[in-house]
Every structure is written in structure tokens, then in C-alpha cells.
Amino acid sequence: MTLSRIEARAVAAQAEPYGRIAVVGAGSWGTALATVARRAGREVIIWGRDPEVIEAIRDRSENPKYLPEVALPDGIEATTDMEEALSGAQAVLIVTPSTTLRDICAQMRPHLAPGTPVALCAKGIEARTGLLLGEAAAMELPGHPIGALSGPTFAKETVLGHPTAATVAFEFTYHDRLEPSKSPAARLAISMSSESFRPYISDDLVGVEIGGAVKNVIAIACGMMSGAGFAENTRAALITRGMDEMKTLAENLGGRRETVTGLSGAGDLTLTCSSTTSRNMSLGTQLGQGLKREECFDGKPVVVEGEVNSVSVMDLADRIGVTLPICEAVHAVLHEGADIPRTFRALWARPIEAEPKGMGFQFKHPFGETA
Structure with missing residues (x-):
């Protein structure tokens, strides 16, 4: 398909992919994202707590506990050692349950290279504080760009190569707006792109x-x-x-x-x-x-x-x-x-409300308890 002149100008400054990506979390979605990154040509290492899961990924290219009967691509490294997982990583995906986020960030902090971008791939809001996960992670990992990778994605379908799309979101700095191709959002999106996985870029992390x-x-x-x-x-x-x-x-x-x-x-x-x-x-x-x-x-x-x-x-x-x-x-x-x-x-x-809300009124429902 031929690009239009506008599209040709837009892709002239191509974003540079990250060479090595660490995936923290070896459940079904973490394994799926490691697979996506590997198929996109990246060096990939995945960290998990369960030695049996890590051994299966590393030695047999499978994760029978979370993705049974699904073959993973060769070349995904795997470890239970956080320092080893983050050594040399240019970008990190956190794919652990939202309830463990602060603990995981604390484990990661000593081993992250300065300025390494971190994308959150779990979905939720921190209990008790009511903070967005991005806010909580930023408190634990100061100096690191914090973003998210999110979208309509079932892990097994993603691993099987069904066409899948998602959004990569990071807040854009002034310099990111001047040179979008150098932004963490653009670089991570390019890093994860393949024939079957299509990321979109957003600056609206919230x-x-x-x-x-x-x-x-x-x-x-x-x-x-x-x-x-x-x-x-x-x-x-x-x-x-x-x-x-x-x-x-x-x-x-x-x-x-x-x-x-x-x-x-x-x-x-x-x-x-x-x-x-x-x-x-x-x-x-x-x-x-x-x-x-x-x-x-x-x-x-x-x-x-x-x-x-x-x-x-x-x-x-x-x-x-x-x-x-x-x-x-x-x-x-x-x-x-x-x-x-x-x-x-x-x-x-x-109460019966207006749609859209801008109309600004409501009426009691005739069958409502307060009618």
C-alpha cells in the first residue's frame, strides 16, 4: 500500500526500538508479552518467582502452568533473580498483580539503570490510597518514566498470533512533543510491533x-x-x-x-x-x-x-x-x-438522567425507592 505524502512525512523520523526488554512477571500475560517482544526481534528476559515456571520457559519454551499446550518462541531468557533480569534492560514491563506493585518496584529499584522506562501491564487502582498504579509506581521509582500498556487482549490469543492491538501510554514531556520518535511511548510501541501485534501511542496515561x-x-x-x-x-x-x-x-x-x-x-x-x-x-x-x-x-x-x-x-x-x-x-x-x-x-x-450530562437535569424515577 502506498503512503500518502502526509503519512510519508510522519514516518520519516522512525522511532528506535529498545534492544533488550525485561518482563517482570511470568504469568499468562507476562509470558504473552515476552512472546510479543521476542517475535518483534527484541532480546527478552522474563522474571518470575516460581522456579518450575522459569525452568519451563527457559529450557522448553513453554509455560504449562499458565499457558498449557502453547509453544513459545525460542530465545526467551528466564530467571528468578531480579538483578539478572534487569541487567542491561533498556525498558521494563511489569506484569504482576496490582496488589504487589509497590513490593515489586522496591525489588526492582536497586537494579534499574537510571532513566529506564517502566510500563505497567496490570490494571487497577491501589487499594486504600485510591492512587492510580502509575502514581504509586512513580513514588517507588523516582527518575524513571512510568507508562502503561493496555488494551483488549486475552493472553492465549496473543501468544497464538491472533491479530491484536493495544495502547502504549506515557506522559509526554516538552522534549517528547518536539521529537515524538524519541519518546518512551513511541520507542516501546515500535519495540513491540510485529505482523500480529499492533500498538497505538498515547500521552494520556490517566x-x-x-x-x-x-x-x-x-x-x-x-x-x-x-x-x-x-x-x-x-x-x-x-x-x-x-x-x-x-x-x-x-x-x-x-x-x-x-x-x-x-x-x-x-x-x-x-x-x-x-x-x-x-x-x-x-x-x-x-x-x-x-x-x-x-x-x-x-x-x-x-x-x-x-x-x-x-x-x-x-x-x-x-x-x-x-x-x-x-x-x-x-x-x-x-x-x-x-x-x-x-x-x-x-x-x-x-433518577432519570439526561444523556448527555451537559443538559444538566434529572427526575425521580416513578418506581424508585425515593419516588
Whole structure:
């Protein structure tokens, strides 16, 4: 395909890829991102705590614990030693659960070369503080550009080479705007690009992080309604109004509403709310079918990010004084023992609002509790 004159000028200053990338976290998504980087031609080393997982990746190019029956590309180095993992790394991807972020950053700090960019690939908001993960990481890793890699991505599909797109976001400095090709966002995007993996570049880290955190909570809501026997009308309404909650939160924190309509917002939200491959959707579905939390996933202790995020999202909403009705409903069911049918009936009977909000009025719902 022939480039237009504008496109030709735009690609004239090509970004230089990072030569060596460290992936911190050897679960399914960490392994998938290591695979993406390796297929893109990078030197890749992955760090993990489990010696058996690390041995399988290093010696047999597989991760049977998290990605069974999936072949990984040759040449991915693997280690349980953080110093070894970060030695010579030009960029780092953190792909560990959001609850462990500060601990992981503290382990990394002594071994990172000055100015090495760090991209967060977990999604969430820090519990209790209500801080975005990027804010928490910046506190622990001063002097390092902090960004995020986020989008509609299931790990297994990514490893299998299904065409996948994601967003790489870092805040842009003055110099990044003068020379975008030298920005961490552009360089990391180029570093991860291959025939099947297509990154987009953003300077709205706040908007990207909000999308990744809130979509997990909305997916639980969709699962609850699906499990309770409701169909596509309900799911479409929850996705759309859930996106509005994401926009509200992002905008109040200095992000852009338009970011939430992109891959890291609408794209990720749609994927996560549409398939029980998502643990968030799956948890909601099981709860909607009447299972108790301890009975879900056949009683296995499965970590569901949206369950954790439902607390941290509400911490953040309370801190900045915004109302997120769907997130509040999910939090009430998961953590306050609220009844699912009653909770969602109350959600549907909230005051009738204008869309768009700029119209600035609402009316009592005739079937609402306060009518």
C-alpha cells in the first residue's frame, strides 16, 4: 500500500526500538508479552518467582502452568533473580498483580539503570490510597518514566498470533512533543510491533489507566446480569453506561474522555464484558447463577482483578467525590453482602438522567425507592 505524502512525512523520523526488554512477571500475560517482544526481534528476559515456571520457559519454551499446550518462541531468557533480569534492560514491563506493585518496584529499584522506562501491564487502582498504579509506581521509582500498556487482549490469543492491538501510554514531556520518535511511548510501541501485534501511542496515561481498572468492575456487573438470566439489552446498557463512568472518572482526574473510547477503554471493556474467558465476567456469571463466592471456580482460589478493583475504584471515587452507580452496585454485592436482584433493580430505578450530562437535569424515577 502506498503512503500518502502526509503519512510519508510522519514516518520519516522512525522511532528506535529498545534492544533488550525485561518482563517482570511470568504469568499468562507476562509470558504473552515476552512472546510479543521476542517475535518483534527484541532480546527478552522474563522474571518470575516460581522456579518450575522459569525452568519451563527457559529450557522448553513453554509455560504449562499458565499457558498449557502453547509453544513459545525460542530465545526467551528466564530467571528468578531480579538483578539478572534487569541487567542491561533498556525498558521494563511489569506484569504482576496490582496488589504487589509497590513490593515489586522496591525489588526492582536497586537494579534499574537510571532513566529506564517502566510500563505497567496490570490494571487497577491501589487499594486504600485510591492512587492510580502509575502514581504509586512513580513514588517507588523516582527518575524513571512510568507508562502503561493496555488494551483488549486475552493472553492465549496473543501468544497464538491472533491479530491484536493495544495502547502504549506515557506522559509526554516538552522534549517528547518536539521529537515524538524519541519518546518512551513511541520507542516501546515500535519495540513491540510485529505482523500480529499492533500498538497505538498515547500521552494520556490517566485515561488509559482508568479504562483498564474500571472495565474489570463493569465486566463483573455484566456477568452477574448474564448469570441471572438477562440478555443482550442488559449487557449493552451496562457496557455503555459503564463507559460513561470510566469517562467521568478519567475526566475528573485530568484524563481525556476520548481516550476512554479507544482500545484501552471501549475496546478492553467490550472484550472483557463479552466472554467468560475473562475471569471478571466469569465470576459475575457464577454469582448471578446463585453460587456463593467460595463456590466459584470450583472452589479454587482464583484471583479476580475486578474484585480487588471494585474496592480501589470506590476508594478513588470517594476521594475525588464522583458517583459511579454500576461500580457501587458491584461493590455492594461483592463486599457488603447485597442481594443481586435487589441491587440491580435499585440501579435501574435511579433518577432519570439526561444523556448527555451537559443538559444538566434529572427526575425521580416513578418506581424508585425515593419516588
